[in-house]
Every structure is written in structure tokens, then in C-alpha cells.
Amino acid sequence: MNVMIFKALLPLIIMGAGIVVLMLQIAIRRHHVATFYVGIAVIVLSLAAVAGLSPTTTLDATPLLIVDNFARLFSLLILLAALVTLMASDQWLRFEGAESGEYTLLILLATFGAMVLVHAQHAAAFILGLEILGVSVYTLIAYPQRQAVSVEAGLKYLVLSSASTAILLFGVALIYAATGTLDFQQMGAGVAGANNILISCAAILILAGVGFKLSLVPFHMWTPDIYEGAPTPVTGFLATVSKVAIFASLLRWYTDARLGEYEAVLVALTFVAILSMVMGNLLALKQDNVKRLLGYSSVAHMGYLLITVIIFTAPGVADLAREASVWYLIAYTVSTLAAFVALTMVADRGAYPDSTHREKLQGLFWRQPLVATLLTVALLSLAGVPLTAGFIGKFYVVAAGVDAQAWSLLVALVLGSAISIFYYLRTIYSFTGHAELDGGGAVAMTLMSKTLAVILIIGVLLLGTMPNQLIDQFSWIL
Amino acid sequence: MSYLLVVLLLGGALAWWSERYDSTLPAKITLATLTLVSGLFIRLVYPLVTEQTPFAEGSSLWLMTEAYTWIPRFGIQFSLAMDGMSLLLVGLTLLLGFVAVVASWSEIEHRAGFFQANLLWTLAGTVGVFLAVDLFLFFLFWEVMLVPMYLLIAIWGHEDRSRAAMKFFIFTQASGLLMLLAILTTAVAYVEQTGEWSFSYMDWLDQPLIGPTASLVFLGFLLAFLVKLPAFPFHSWLPDAHTQAPTAGSVILAGVLLKTGAYGLLRFGVGLFPEVAIAFSTPLLVVGVVGVLYGAVLAFGQQDFKRLVAYSSVSHMGFVLIGVFAWNPLAWSGAVLQMIAHGLSTSALFMIAGALQHRLHTRQLEKMGGLWRAMPRMGAMAMFFIIASVGMPGLGNFMAEFLILAGLFQAWPLMSALAAVALVTGAVYSLSLLQRAFHGPLADEHTTLRDFSTMDMLVLGVLAFGLLALGIYPQPVLDLVTPTLTALSTMAGS
Known part of the structure; x- marks a missing residue:
């Protein structure tokens, strides 16, 4: 291992060594x-x-x-999200009296x-990363x-995720049988020429597994229960870090391993995308608990x-599509994280897990103006209202979609977004209520929580403006 | 120009912040901000309006332009430009801003600072809509003005505010998404033609979109503007939103926000896609005439003062739609005049409705009656503005509707005749409103009502003067918009 490789792997090495240091401590x-x-x-x-x-x-x-700009960017995003999660968890851990x-x-x-x-360029690394992430998250949810x-x-x-990993x-295994390799690049070379039914099946199976972790319809059933049941900071972590990493690996499967060149895969993905956009938003309409609501809305996102x-393989669109996916992912991560940080600061105060129920958020604007503003900005960003990060993300996706002339997908997007405004707005509306709740504002916010809230608000708005x-x-990513 | 927006935004923030010191301070700060912005605006436009050169040259219809690079990746610029039409509408916005502050002066006690902040931000968004000539920026202001307006209705509205606010937001936002799709389709087509991204209105004028895509794109724009106008059958959000909004909200909504739809239709709908717009004019004229008559019939059936005025807005804004699609400079001038006259008369009526509700705690007409005797000043003002909206010759609304009908008659005599029926029905519902509220026997508990204050009278007096001026001598206003309309008709002709 020469110095260059050492430097390139340093972020991973620091994380690994850091974990050992923490255990010792x-x-x-x-x-x-x-x-x-x-x-x-x-x-x-x-x-x-x-x-x-x-x-x-x-x-x-x-x-x-593989260490490339793609991995570098997603590592940055993941580490920042983890940092925010840890900072937001501190107050929650103290309040719950949980072991930190x-x-x-x-x-x-x-x-x-x-x-x-996100660094994986080989199916073995992919599975390893997936399982390290998965097993830690099971435990965190049940913490x-x-x-x-x-x-x-x-x-x-645990049960559903293990099944999907299987x-x-x-x-x-099927891809290995067809191409004789587990390396993504070599796999791509093998996949490209062969029009093999085995590979089509394998691609669908892999996408089903990945679709489960991303909670795409029809693999979304677990989402609301787990979003609701997990501790709020963990839900935020699950909704961002886990999804960013798995989405990044989906992009590698799609481009490096070239699964996207199969017609069957494209058709299946189109159906999955349209169903996710429509069903996710429709199901979110019925939710009264904001965590469940965000669960379904993440399906739509x-x-x-x-x-x-999907439009990646359309002629001449690849660059814009890549930019759009990166932007949307960043906007989604920042907004979702902001929403869950705000909910953590609310959830501190009431009986867990009902404290994120919409009724309990009545009058939040007057009780905790900072938290209410953070949550409002986050929800508006998720709804794609201009001046927020979410709008630029949506703008990018629509621009790329128009460029690829993917009209059916865009219609689903417009329809889904129109529905989504209703439930985001209804949630925001409840903050303006007059109801006084017992125990409101019982715990003062720490200086760190306040700083975190302000930084996130500014972050969402700056990305949008x-x-x-x-x-x-992006010039260095593309 | 951009500093007009900056001052409005900062003034809003300042008003919000001042709430913690004194609950009467926010309204004063808002008034000061508006005065400052109006002063700046007058200083900006006065030299341009008085000297004739910018128009005489005929080189450009823009009085002034301003542009900064914003998002170079997509060729998006923060670019503003003002022509005669936007000058008038920005002026109207600022004037009605004063009306809204005066209307909310004693009405709003709960969270006054946040209220005034939202008021100023709505105004900032509207001014932005009228000035933006980058379609991305236009869309941004278009959506952004909704959020504070939503909050105004949702927090300070009346009994059914939640539903009304939601309906308003969803109608406008959903149609806005289609407009975003339309804007991006045009932008992508522009990229394919020239190889560069641009959202600039002027660039798009140079590279007009043609073919079947143009029709679809036009429909996307059209829907957003028709919802905002509002035209039949997309009007159902309007009666709810107007009725439930606080007085200041109704004033801004009726006076200014509806005009953004009409403005968009003229500037972007007709301006960017003249051929498609001509092809669509027959059905749109039918929609306009139906709206005019339908609004009038429904207005007659209302028991609620604000609801009645709201439905009359549907009818009056139908005239604007007719005026736009009559394809005639005369009718276009009428449409612009109607925007201003309707803005002045309807916001005055909403201010009166709000004052009545504040005093009587009801908007139901059957609980009113004989109020002229209790409040002669209010009665006189109500009579003036009701007569104005009926279309009394000598006042602005008459001039506008007359020009629209005269322009329309040249090509579509039947449509014109049908729309003219609304002048009769308008008189029926308007006069019945006056009669039910201000004439007849006065209830005993209403004898001690407080009449309008001098400040109220002053504001309404300014509006009344505006209507008189428009009715008697509209030429200066017509002169201002003529270059814009001539440019539009040359585009449509070629």
C-alpha cells in the first residue's frame, strides 16, 4: 500500500480506528x-x-x-448527516436517560x-457495507x-430487511452465474453484450432488494411503522444516511454494472417510480403522526x-440526470434531517412516541418558535416551495425529465407534489393553533440544539437561494 | 428597482421583530416602510414618466431594466424590468398596501408583528411578479407570494379559515407546478435551438417556440393564470379565500393578487405564444363570458357581504379575460384599465365589509339594514364604490368595461352583446347589496356604531379620486400602456 492509496482510504481508516478508540474509552x-x-x-x-x-x-x-469523486461527495454527505444526528441525539439521550x-x-x-x-466497486464490498449498516440500524431502532x-x-x-438482503x-449469485465476476466494471462488460434472461431476472431481484431499503412501492410496507417506532434521531439517520448510501450504490449498479441497459429493468423501474410517487403521497394524506407522514412522504421522494x-440512459441526458440526482439527494438529505432534528427537539418534551402526533404540535409556533420555524422550513423544502433547497432539487429533476421527454413520470411527479402540499401544509397549519398543552416548553433547549437549528434553517435557505x-x-463530480 | 423589494422584505422582518416591544409598533413600521418604498418608487419613475423620450424613440418598451447573474448553470438571471403596464400595477400594489395597513390598524391584535410582516412579504412577492422578466424568477415570486398570503388567511382568518387557506394554496400551487413544467419545456426547447440555457423573457421572444409543443406549453401557462384570475370553472377557491381572509388579506387578494393572473396572461401567455393564443381565443372568450354572467348570478344569491363582493370579482375579472382575448388594442387598454379600476373599487368594498364585520361581528346581510343612519360616512363611501363597480359613466370601471366591449364588438358582436348583459345584472346585485345593508329600518342595537375615522376616509378618498380620474381622464394611463400593447399586437400580427 503506497502513500496515495493510504491517503485515499484515510477517511475509512479513521472511522474504523475511531470505532476501536471509542470502544476502549x-x-x-x-x-x-x-x-x-x-x-x-x-x-x-x-x-x-x-x-x-x-x-x-x-x-x-x-x-x-474505489475512491472517486462520486464516493467523496457521498461520504461528505453521509458524514455531515451523521454529525448532525449525533449532535441532535445528545439532548434526547440525556432526556431519556439512555446509555450513550x-x-x-x-x-x-x-x-x-x-x-x-458508497466506495464499493465489487459485490462483496457492497454486501459487507450493506450488512454493517443494516445490523447497526436494527439495534439503533430498538435502542x-x-x-x-x-x-x-x-x-x-430485522426480519424484513434480512429477507430483502437474501x-x-x-x-x-445469478449475475455471477451469468458473467463469472463480482467486480462491477467487469460485470458491466459481461452484461452489456449478452441479452440474457438470467441477467434480467438477476437485475430485477437486485432492484427489489435495493427497492426495499429505499422503501419504494411495492416494498414500502415497513416504512411507517419503523419511522414511528424508532427513536426520532435514529429515524432521521435511517431516512438520510441509509438511503443516501443505498441510492449511491444503486447508481453504481445501474451505471458501472450496466443493469440499466435492460428494457425489462427500465419498465419495472418506471412502474415502481410512478407507483411510489402516487401511492406514497396518497398514503401520507391519512397520517396523523408526523413521523409516519414523513415515512410515506419519503416513499414519494x-x-x-x-x-x-430511469432517464439516465436516454440520449444526451446523462450529465443533467446525474447532476439532478445528486442535487435532489442533497436537498432531500438536508430537509429530512432538518425535519427530524426539529421533531427530536419537540419529542423531548412529551410522552414518547406520541409526542410527534399532529395534535400535540398545536401551537408550536408560539411555544417553541425556533423549532417551529425549523420544521416549517424543512416541510416547505420537502414540498418544493421556492427559496428552499427542495425547490432547486425539484427544479433539477423536472428539467432533466423534460430534457429526456419522460412525460408519464413528470405527470406523476406533478400529481404527487400537488397532493403532498395538502399534508405538509396541514401539518404547518397545526403549529399556528391556539391550544395550550401541558408540559409544553418544560425542557429548555441547550445552546447546541439552538445552534444546530439555526444552522439547518440557514442551510436549507442558502441552498435554495x-x-x-x-x-x-459539480464540475469535479461530472 | 431591486431595492424596492429589499426594503419591503427588510421592513417585514423589522415589523416582526418590533412586536416584542410594543404591539402597536408593527403597524407603524409597516406604514413607514410603505411610505419609504412609495417615495423611492416615485423618485424612480417620476423622471421617466414626465419626459417623453423613452417612448418617443420606439426603440424599447422598457422604461428601465436591471439584471444580475444568479445561477449561471441554467443561465438564470435576477433580472427585473419595468414598462408602463408593470409601473401601473406596482403603483396599484403599493397604494393598496396602504389600504391594507389602515384596514388592519385596529382589527389585528393577535401577533400583530407577524401579521404585518406577512403583509409586507406578500406585497414584496407581488411587486416581484410584476417586475420579473426572467421566467425562473417570475415563477419564484409567483409561488413565494402565496406562503405569506396563506399564513394571513390561516392564522388571522375567520371561522372556516383552515379550509379556505388550504384550498387557496392547493389551487394555486398545483396550477403553478404545471406552469413550472411549461417553463422548463420552453427552456429545454430554447437549449435545443441555441445550445444555451436561458430563462430570459427577451431571449424567449427572439426564439419563439412553435409547433405542437407550443400549444401544450401555452396550456400550462394558461391554467396557472386562469386559476389566479380566477376564470370559470377555476374560481371556486376565491369566494372561500376572500370571505375567510382578514380585511387586509381580502384587500390584497382582490386588489393585487388576482391581477397577477391577468398580468401573466398578457405578458407571458399572449406575449410568448401569440399564434397559439389566437387559436385558443374562441373557447377562452366563451369561458370569459360564462364567468362574467355566472359570477353575476351567484353574486345575486349571496347573503354574505364579502361573498357577494367576491363573486362580483369573478364577474369583473371575466371582463379582463374577454379583453385580453378580443385581440384588439382598444380591448387590451380596457383590460388594463379594468385591472386597476377593479383593484381600487373592490378593495374599498372589502375594507367596508371588514369594517362592518369588526363592528357588527357578522357578515350576513339580513342582520344589517339602515346602517346609513348610524354611519353616514361609511354609507356614502359604500354608495360611491358600489355605484363605481356597477359601471357608472364617469368612473373608472365604466371606462374599462366600455373599452373592452367596444373592442370586442368589432370582431365578436354576439359575445359582446352577451357580456353586456352583465352590466344589467351587475346593477341588480350591487344595488341590492347597498339596499340591504344601508337602507331600510335600523336595528336598535346598531344605533351607537362608530363611524369611519378620518384616516379611513382619507384612504377611501384617495381610492375614490383614483376611480374618478380614471373615469374622466384615462388618457395618461392609456399612454403608459400603449407601447406595451402596440408591441404585443405587432408580435401577434407577424
Whole structure:
């Protein structure tokens, strides 16, 4: 291993070593504050290492892992999301009186898994990353062991997710049978020429497995229960880090392994995308708990995102489609994270898990103006209202869709967005109510929570008003 | 020009912030902000309006333009431009802003700061809509003005505010999404023709979109504008939103927000797709005439003061639609005049309706009657504005509707005759409104009502003067919009 490869892999190495350091620290002495700072330090160091990589590096670091701009960008996104999750969790952990050592450890492990996933250029690395991420997330969901609803959610996710991984593995096995390789690039070379029914089946199986983790219709059934049952910061983590990483690997399957060249795959994906956009939004209409609502709305958002993948193979659209998917993913991550951070700050205050019920949010504007503003900005961004990050994301997706002339997908997008406005707005409306609730504002927000809220509000608005700064950065991705 | 927007936005933030010190401060700050912005606006346009050169040259219909690079990736610019039409509409917006502040002066006590902030932000969004000549920017303002308006209705509205606010937002937002699709389709077509991204109105004029796509794109724009106008059958959000909104909200909604639809129709609908618009004119004229008559019939059936005025808006805005699609400079001038006259008269009526509700705690006409005796000032004002909206010769509304009908008659005599029926039905519902509210026996509990204050009278007096001026000597206003309309008809001709 020469110096260059070492430097390229440094973010992953720091995460791995950091996890060991954290375990040692917990073994020596359990201490809430120390654990918190070690966790933050590991992520910040890893972030610095990613940022320090020169933009042009594309390196086959090992047969399993590739370090390119794509991986670099998604690592940045994942690490930032993990950082926000850890910061938002602090107050929740103190309030619940939960043990913070294992929690922080599991977040770091899951982040590590997600990073492996975005670096994977080989099916083995893909499965490894997926499982490191998955196993940590099961445990995180069931972390409040005394809450029946959390344990139930954890178990549900464990069983369903394992089943979907099994399907995915079977798909990988079929591809191996057809092409004789597990390396994405070589697989792509094998896949491209052969018009093989085996590969079509394998591609559908792999997409089914990935579709489950992204909660696309018809693999979305688990989403609301798990979103509701998991501790709120963990839900935010699941909705962002886990989905970003898996979406990134979907892009690799689609482009490097060239599964997107199969007509059957395209047709299946189109159906899945349209169903996700329409069903996700329709089902969200019926939800009274904001966490469940965001669960269904994330189904729809993954549907919008899928548009950028489907049109990838249309002539002359690839660049715009890639930009659109990256932008939408960033906007989705920031907005979703902002929403769950706000809900964490609300959820602190009431009986878990009902505290995120819409009724309980009545009058939030007057009780906790900062949190209410954060949640409003996040929801408006998810709804795609201008001046927010979500609007630029949606603008990109529609622009790419129009360019590829994917009208049926765009109609579904417009229809879905129109429906979504209703439930986002109804939620925001409830914040303006007059109801006084007992126990409202009982816990003062820490300085860190306040800072985090302000940063997220500014972040969503800046991405929406001055997107060119970020767009300029895309030159090194494309 | 951009500093008009900046001052409005900052003034809103300042008003919100001032709420913590004193609950009467926000309204004062809003008034000061509006005065400042109006002063800046007058200083900006006064030299341009008084000297004749910009129009005489005939080189450009824009009085002034301003542009900054914003998102170069898509060729998006923060570009504003003002011609005679946008000048008039921005002026109207600022004037009605004053009316709205005065109307909310004593009415709003709950969270006054946030209220005034939303009011100023709505105005900022509307001014932006009238000035933007980059379609991306236009769409942005178009959507952004909705959010504070939604909050105005949802927080400070009346008994059924939640549903009304939701309906308003969903109607306009859903049609807005179609417009976004239309804008992007045009932009992509532009890229295919020239190889570069641009959302600039002027660029798009140079590379007109043709073929079957143009029809679809035009329909996307059209739907958004028809919903906002509102035209039959997309009007159903309007009575609810107007009735439930607080007085200031109704004033802005009726006076200015509806005009954004008419403005968009003229500038972007007709301006960018003249051929398609001509092809669509027969069905749209039918829609307009149906709206005119349907609105009038429904207005007659209303028991609720605000609802009645709201349905009359549907009828009056139908005239604007007819005027736009009559394809005649005369009718176009009429449409622009109608936008302004309707803005002045309807916002005055909503201010009176709001004052009545504040005093009587009801909008039901059967609970009113004889109010002239209790409040002679209000009665006189109500009579003036009701007569104006009936279309009394000598007042602005008459001039506007007359020009529209005269322009329409040249090519479509039957349509013109049908629409003219509305002048009769208009008189029926308007006069019955006056009669039911202000004449007849006065209820005992209403004898001690407080009449309009001097400030109220002053504001309404300005509006009344505006209507008189438009009715007697509309030429300066027509002169302002003529270059824009001539440019439109040359485009349509070629």
C-alpha cells in the first residue's frame, strides 16, 4: 500500500480506528460527555480527511473499494448527516436517560458501513457495507428497550430487511452465474453484450432488494411503522444516511454494472417510480403522526429521485440526470434531517412516541418558535416551495425529465407534489393553533440544539437561494 | 428597482421583530416602510414618466431594466424590468398596501408583528411578479407570494379559515407546478435551438417556440393564470379565500393578487405564444363570458357581504379575460384599465365589509339594514364604490368595461352583446347589496356604531379620486400602456 492509496482510504481508516478508540474509552470509563466528544471527533477527523483529498483522484484503492469523486461527495454527505444526528441525539439521550456509549458506537458503525457502501466497486464490498449498516440500524431502532413500539419496529426491520438482503444475494449469485465476476466494471462488460434472461431476472431481484431499503412501492410496507417506532434521531439517520448510501450504490449498479441497459429493468423501474410517487403521497394524506407522514412522504421522494435514474440512459441526458440526482439527494438529505432534528427537539418534551402526533404540535409556533420555524422550513423544502433547497432539487429533476421527454413520470411527479402540499401544509397549519398543552416548553433547549437549528434553517435557505455555489462544485463530480 | 423589494422584505422582518416591544409598533413600521418604498418608487419613475423620450424613440418598451447573474448553470438571471403596464400595477400594489395597513390598524391584535410582516412579504412577492422578466424568477415570486398570503388567511382568518387557506394554496400551487413544467419545456426547447440555457423573457421572444409543443406549453401557462384570475370553472377557491381572509388579506387578494393572473396572461401567455393564443381565443372568450354572467348570478344569491363582493370579482375579472382575448388594442387598454379600476373599487368594498364585520361581528346581510343612519360616512363611501363597480359613466370601471366591449364588438358582436348583459345584472346585485345593508329600518342595537375615522376616509378618498380620474381622464394611463400593447399586437400580427 503506497502513500496515495493510504491517503485515499484515510477517511475509512479513521472511522474504523475511531470505532476501536471509542470502544476502549467505554471500556475504561463510561462517561456521557467523553463519549459524545470522541464520537464527534472521529467524524470530524474523517470529514477533514475526505475534504483533504484532491478532487481529481480516482483510484482503485483495493479490488473491493474505489475512491472517486462520486464516493467523496457521498461520504461528505453521509458524514455531515451523521454529525448532525449525533449532535441532535445528545439532548434526547440525556432526556431519556439512555446509555450513550453503545448508541454513539452504533451510529459510528452504521456510518462506517454507509461509507463502505458508497466506495464499493465489487459485490462483496457492497454486501459487507450493506450488512454493517443494516445490523447497526436494527439495534439503533430498538435502542429504547423499554419501549415496546421500538422493539417491535427493530424486530420488524430485522426480519424484513434480512429477507430483502437474501433476495438481493440471490440476484448477485445469478449475475455471477451469468458473467463469472463480482467486480462491477467487469460485470458491466459481461452484461452489456449478452441479452440474457438470467441477467434480467438477476437485475430485477437486485432492484427489489435495493427497492426495499429505499422503501419504494411495492416494498414500502415497513416504512411507517419503523419511522414511528424508532427513536426520532435514529429515524432521521435511517431516512438520510441509509438511503443516501443505498441510492449511491444503486447508481453504481445501474451505471458501472450496466443493469440499466435492460428494457425489462427500465419498465419495472418506471412502474415502481410512478407507483411510489402516487401511492406514497396518497398514503401520507391519512397520517396523523408526523413521523409516519414523513415515512410515506419519503416513499414519494425516493420515487422522484428514481426519475433521474430511469432517464439516465436516454440520449444526451446523462450529465443533467446525474447532476439532478445528486442535487435532489442533497436537498432531500438536508430537509429530512432538518425535519427530524426539529421533531427530536419537540419529542423531548412529551410522552414518547406520541409526542410527534399532529395534535400535540398545536401551537408550536408560539411555544417553541425556533423549532417551529425549523420544521416549517424543512416541510416547505420537502414540498418544493421556492427559496428552499427542495425547490432547486425539484427544479433539477423536472428539467432533466423534460430534457429526456419522460412525460408519464413528470405527470406523476406533478400529481404527487400537488397532493403532498395538502399534508405538509396541514401539518404547518397545526403549529399556528391556539391550544395550550401541558408540559409544553418544560425542557429548555441547550445552546447546541439552538445552534444546530439555526444552522439547518440557514442551510436549507442558502441552498435554495444561492445554489450556484454548490453547482460550481459539480464540475469535479461530472 | 431591486431595492424596492429589499426594503419591503427588510421592513417585514423589522415589523416582526418590533412586536416584542410594543404591539402597536408593527403597524407603524409597516406604514413607514410603505411610505419609504412609495417615495423611492416615485423618485424612480417620476423622471421617466414626465419626459417623453423613452417612448418617443420606439426603440424599447422598457422604461428601465436591471439584471444580475444568479445561477449561471441554467443561465438564470435576477433580472427585473419595468414598462408602463408593470409601473401601473406596482403603483396599484403599493397604494393598496396602504389600504391594507389602515384596514388592519385596529382589527389585528393577535401577533400583530407577524401579521404585518406577512403583509409586507406578500406585497414584496407581488411587486416581484410584476417586475420579473426572467421566467425562473417570475415563477419564484409567483409561488413565494402565496406562503405569506396563506399564513394571513390561516392564522388571522375567520371561522372556516383552515379550509379556505388550504384550498387557496392547493389551487394555486398545483396550477403553478404545471406552469413550472411549461417553463422548463420552453427552456429545454430554447437549449435545443441555441445550445444555451436561458430563462430570459427577451431571449424567449427572439426564439419563439412553435409547433405542437407550443400549444401544450401555452396550456400550462394558461391554467396557472386562469386559476389566479380566477376564470370559470377555476374560481371556486376565491369566494372561500376572500370571505375567510382578514380585511387586509381580502384587500390584497382582490386588489393585487388576482391581477397577477391577468398580468401573466398578457405578458407571458399572449406575449410568448401569440399564434397559439389566437387559436385558443374562441373557447377562452366563451369561458370569459360564462364567468362574467355566472359570477353575476351567484353574486345575486349571496347573503354574505364579502361573498357577494367576491363573486362580483369573478364577474369583473371575466371582463379582463374577454379583453385580453378580443385581440384588439382598444380591448387590451380596457383590460388594463379594468385591472386597476377593479383593484381600487373592490378593495374599498372589502375594507367596508371588514369594517362592518369588526363592528357588527357578522357578515350576513339580513342582520344589517339602515346602517346609513348610524354611519353616514361609511354609507356614502359604500354608495360611491358600489355605484363605481356597477359601471357608472364617469368612473373608472365604466371606462374599462366600455373599452373592452367596444373592442370586442368589432370582431365578436354576439359575445359582446352577451357580456353586456352583465352590466344589467351587475346593477341588480350591487344595488341590492347597498339596499340591504344601508337602507331600510335600523336595528336598535346598531344605533351607537362608530363611524369611519378620518384616516379611513382619507384612504377611501384617495381610492375614490383614483376611480374618478380614471373615469374622466384615462388618457395618461392609456399612454403608459400603449407601447406595451402596440408591441404585443405587432408580435401577434407577424
